[in-house]
Amino acid sequence: MSKINTNAVTFIGERLCLNFTNTASWHNREQPIEQLVNYETLIYWSRQMEIITATQGKHLLEQAEISPIEAEKTLAHAIELREAMFRLFKAIATNQQVKPSDLAILNNYVNQAYSLVEIVPKDSGYAFTFQKGQQKMDCMLWPIVQSAVDLLLSEDLSRVKLCEGEPCGILFCDVSRNKSRRWCSMEDCGNRAKAQRHYNKKKIQKT
Numbered sequence: 151m152s153k154i155n156t157n158a159v160t161f162i163g164e165r166l167c168l169n170f171t172n173t174a175s176w177h178n179r180e181q182p183i184e185q186l187v188n189y190e191t192l193i194y195w196s197r198q199m200e201i202i203t204a205t206q207g208k209h210l211l212e213q214a215e216i217s218p219i220e221a222e223k224t225l226a227h228a229i230e231l232r233e234a235m236f237r238l239f240k241a242i243a244t245n246q247q248v249k250p251s252d253l254a255i256l257n258n259y260v261n262q263a264y265s266l267v268e269i270v271p272k273d274s275g276y277a278f279t280f281q282k283g284q285q286k287m288d289c290m291l292w293p294i295v296q297s298a299v300d301l302l303l304s305e306d307l308s309r310v311k312l313c314e315g316e317p318c319g320i321l322f323c324d325v326s327r328n329k330s331r332r333w334c335s336m337e338d339c340g341n342r343a344k345a346q347r348h349y350n351k352k353k354i355q356k357t
Protein backbone atom coordinates (compact mmCIF):
# COMPACT_ATOMS: atom_id res chain seq x y z
CA MET A 151 0.00 0.00 0.00
CA SER A 152 1.39 3.41 -0.87
CA LYS A 153 2.15 5.52 2.14
CA ILE A 154 1.60 9.18 2.78
CA ASN A 155 5.08 10.65 3.09
CA THR A 156 4.15 13.04 5.87
CA ASN A 157 4.24 10.64 8.80
CA ALA A 158 5.82 13.29 11.01
CA VAL A 159 2.86 15.62 10.60
CA THR A 160 0.15 12.97 10.72
CA PHE A 161 -0.90 13.64 14.32
CA ILE A 162 0.26 17.23 14.61
CA GLY A 163 -3.28 18.67 14.52
CA GLU A 164 -4.19 17.07 17.88
CA ARG A 165 -7.75 16.55 16.61
CA LEU A 166 -8.85 14.08 13.96
CA CYS A 167 -10.56 16.77 11.83
CA LEU A 168 -7.45 18.99 11.92
CA ASN A 169 -5.16 16.06 11.14
CA PHE A 170 -7.37 15.56 8.13
CA THR A 171 -6.97 19.17 6.96
CA ASN A 172 -3.21 18.59 7.21
CA THR A 173 -3.24 15.90 4.51
CA ALA A 174 -2.21 18.54 1.96
CA SER A 175 1.26 20.00 2.42
CA TRP A 176 1.85 23.76 2.15
CA HIS A 177 -1.89 24.05 2.37
CA ASN A 178 -1.87 27.84 2.50
CA ARG A 179 -0.06 28.04 -0.81
CA GLU A 180 -1.82 28.64 -4.12
CA GLN A 181 -1.00 25.08 -5.13
CA PRO A 182 -0.61 22.82 -2.12
CA ILE A 183 0.95 19.36 -2.42
CA GLU A 184 -1.76 16.74 -2.28
CA GLN A 185 -1.01 13.79 -0.02
CA LEU A 186 -4.26 11.97 -0.65
CA VAL A 187 -3.28 11.05 -4.16
CA ASN A 188 -5.63 8.09 -4.47
CA TYR A 189 -8.22 6.11 -2.53
CA GLU A 190 -5.46 3.82 -1.20
CA THR A 191 -3.75 6.70 0.57
CA LEU A 192 -7.07 7.72 2.10
CA ILE A 193 -7.41 4.18 3.47
CA TYR A 194 -3.82 4.18 4.70
CA TRP A 195 -4.33 7.50 6.52
CA SER A 196 -7.63 6.26 8.00
CA ARG A 197 -5.83 3.19 9.34
CA GLN A 198 -3.16 5.41 10.89
CA MET A 199 -5.92 7.43 12.57
CA GLU A 200 -7.58 4.18 13.66
CA ILE A 201 -10.95 5.25 12.30
CA ILE A 202 -11.22 2.01 10.34
CA THR A 203 -10.11 -1.46 11.36
CA ALA A 204 -7.57 -3.58 9.45
CA THR A 205 -10.39 -5.87 8.29
CA GLN A 206 -12.44 -2.90 7.15
CA GLY A 207 -9.40 -1.47 5.32
CA LYS A 208 -8.86 -4.76 3.48
CA HIS A 209 -12.52 -4.94 2.53
CA LEU A 210 -12.52 -1.34 1.28
CA LEU A 211 -9.44 -1.92 -0.86
CA GLU A 212 -11.10 -4.96 -2.42
CA GLN A 213 -14.20 -2.84 -3.05
CA ALA A 214 -12.03 -0.18 -4.68
CA GLU A 215 -10.61 -2.76 -7.09
CA ILE A 216 -14.10 -3.82 -8.09
CA SER A 217 -15.47 -0.27 -8.34
CA PRO A 218 -12.61 2.12 -9.15
CA ILE A 219 -15.07 4.84 -10.20
CA GLU A 220 -16.76 4.69 -6.79
CA ALA A 221 -13.33 4.90 -5.15
CA GLU A 222 -12.49 8.00 -7.19
CA LYS A 223 -15.81 9.57 -6.28
CA THR A 224 -15.21 8.91 -2.57
CA LEU A 225 -11.77 10.49 -2.79
CA ALA A 226 -13.27 13.55 -4.49
CA HIS A 227 -15.85 13.84 -1.69
CA ALA A 228 -13.16 13.45 0.95
CA ILE A 229 -11.16 16.27 -0.62
CA GLU A 230 -14.23 18.49 -0.98
CA LEU A 231 -14.98 17.96 2.73
CA ARG A 232 -11.33 18.52 3.70
CA GLU A 233 -11.02 21.75 1.74
CA ALA A 234 -14.24 23.15 3.23
CA MET A 235 -13.01 22.19 6.72
CA PHE A 236 -9.62 23.72 6.04
CA ARG A 237 -11.11 27.06 4.97
CA LEU A 238 -13.57 26.99 7.84
CA PHE A 239 -11.05 26.25 10.61
CA LYS A 240 -8.49 28.58 9.05
CA ALA A 241 -11.07 31.38 9.17
CA ILE A 242 -11.75 30.60 12.83
CA ALA A 243 -8.03 30.43 13.66
CA THR A 244 -7.38 33.81 12.05
CA ASN A 245 -10.54 35.54 13.33
CA GLN A 246 -12.09 35.79 9.89
CA GLN A 247 -15.70 35.31 8.98
CA VAL A 248 -16.55 31.70 8.11
CA LYS A 249 -18.03 31.53 4.60
CA PRO A 250 -21.63 30.26 4.54
CA SER A 251 -20.72 28.15 1.49
CA ASP A 252 -18.08 26.26 3.53
CA LEU A 253 -20.48 25.70 6.38
CA ALA A 254 -23.05 24.47 3.83
CA ILE A 255 -20.60 21.87 2.51
CA LEU A 256 -19.85 20.68 6.04
CA ASN A 257 -23.57 20.57 6.85
CA ASN A 258 -24.22 18.43 3.82
CA TYR A 259 -21.77 15.85 5.22
CA VAL A 260 -23.18 16.28 8.74
CA ASN A 261 -26.61 15.35 7.37
CA GLN A 262 -25.24 12.24 5.71
CA ALA A 263 -23.26 11.26 8.82
CA TYR A 264 -26.20 11.64 11.18
CA SER A 265 -28.47 9.55 8.97
CA LEU A 266 -26.09 6.66 9.75
CA VAL A 267 -25.85 7.12 13.50
CA GLU A 268 -26.77 4.24 15.77
CA ILE A 269 -26.46 3.78 19.49
CA VAL A 270 -25.22 0.29 20.26
CA PRO A 271 -24.46 -1.56 23.52
CA LYS A 272 -20.79 -1.46 24.44
CA ASP A 273 -19.13 -2.97 27.50
CA SER A 274 -21.48 -2.08 30.34
CA GLY A 275 -22.85 1.00 28.57
CA TYR A 276 -23.56 2.31 25.08
CA ALA A 277 -21.59 3.73 22.19
CA PHE A 278 -22.31 6.20 19.41
CA THR A 279 -21.48 4.58 16.04
CA PHE A 280 -21.76 4.97 12.31
CA GLN A 281 -22.18 1.22 12.09
CA LYS A 282 -24.85 1.38 9.37
CA GLY A 283 -22.38 2.83 6.90
CA GLN A 284 -19.30 0.87 7.87
CA GLN A 285 -19.25 -1.36 4.77
CA LYS A 286 -19.51 1.63 2.44
CA MET A 287 -16.50 3.11 0.72
CA ASP A 288 -16.96 6.52 2.33
CA CYS A 289 -17.23 5.17 5.90
CA MET A 290 -14.07 7.00 7.03
CA LEU A 291 -15.67 10.38 6.43
CA TRP A 292 -18.20 10.15 9.26
CA PRO A 293 -15.83 10.03 12.24
CA ILE A 294 -14.00 12.99 10.67
CA VAL A 295 -17.26 14.91 10.38
CA GLN A 296 -18.05 13.98 13.98
CA SER A 297 -14.67 15.30 15.09
CA ALA A 298 -15.32 18.61 13.28
CA VAL A 299 -18.74 18.94 14.91
CA ASP A 300 -17.28 18.15 18.35
CA LEU A 301 -14.55 20.75 17.91
CA LEU A 302 -16.94 23.43 16.61
CA LEU A 303 -19.16 22.95 19.65
CA SER A 304 -16.37 22.76 22.20
CA GLU A 305 -14.45 25.35 24.18
CA ASP A 306 -11.32 24.12 22.45
CA LEU A 307 -12.41 26.01 19.34
CA SER A 308 -10.50 29.03 20.67
CA ARG A 309 -7.38 26.85 20.67
CA VAL A 310 -7.48 26.20 16.92
CA LYS A 311 -4.44 27.82 15.32
CA LEU A 312 -2.80 28.12 11.94
CA CYS A 313 0.98 27.55 11.94
CA GLU A 314 2.68 30.95 11.76
CA GLY A 315 5.19 29.69 9.22
CA GLU A 316 3.73 30.91 5.95
CA PRO A 317 2.53 29.26 3.74
CA CYS A 318 2.73 26.10 5.85
CA GLY A 319 -1.02 25.91 6.36
CA ILE A 320 -0.96 23.33 9.15
CA LEU A 321 -3.87 23.65 11.53
CA PHE A 322 -3.65 22.42 15.10
CA CYS A 323 -5.42 22.56 18.40
CA ASP A 324 -3.06 24.21 20.86
CA VAL A 325 -3.25 21.94 23.88
CA SER A 326 -0.43 23.68 25.75
CA ARG A 327 -1.45 25.01 29.13
CA ASN A 328 -0.72 28.66 28.36
CA LYS A 329 -1.84 28.48 24.73
CA SER A 330 1.66 29.38 23.56
CA ARG A 331 2.13 27.05 20.60
CA ARG A 332 2.85 28.95 17.40
CA TRP A 333 4.27 26.40 15.01
CA CYS A 334 3.36 23.06 13.49
CA SER A 335 6.66 21.91 15.00
CA MET A 336 9.79 23.52 16.42
CA GLU A 337 11.96 21.39 14.13
CA ASP A 338 10.17 22.64 11.06
CA CYS A 339 8.56 26.09 10.83
CA GLY A 340 9.80 27.03 14.34
CA ASN A 341 13.37 26.52 13.24
CA ARG A 342 12.88 28.37 9.99
CA ALA A 343 11.52 31.37 11.87
CA LYS A 344 14.48 31.27 14.25
CA ALA A 345 16.93 31.18 11.34
CA GLN A 346 15.11 34.07 9.69
CA ARG A 347 15.26 36.15 12.90
CA HIS A 348 18.99 35.42 13.17
CA TYR A 349 19.51 36.43 9.53
CA ASN A 350 17.53 39.67 9.94
CA LYS A 351 19.50 40.58 13.07
CA LYS A 352 22.79 40.07 11.22
CA LYS A 353 21.55 42.20 8.33
CA ILE A 354 20.64 45.03 10.72
CA GLN A 355 24.05 44.79 12.40
CA LYS A 356 25.78 45.11 9.00
CA THR A 357 23.85 48.19 7.90
Ligand SMILES: [Zn+2]
Nearest residue numbers: 313318334339
Ligand atom coordinates in the same frame (compact mmCIF):
# COMPACT_ATOMS: atom_id res chain seq x y z
ZN1 LIG B 1 4.33 25.01 9.96
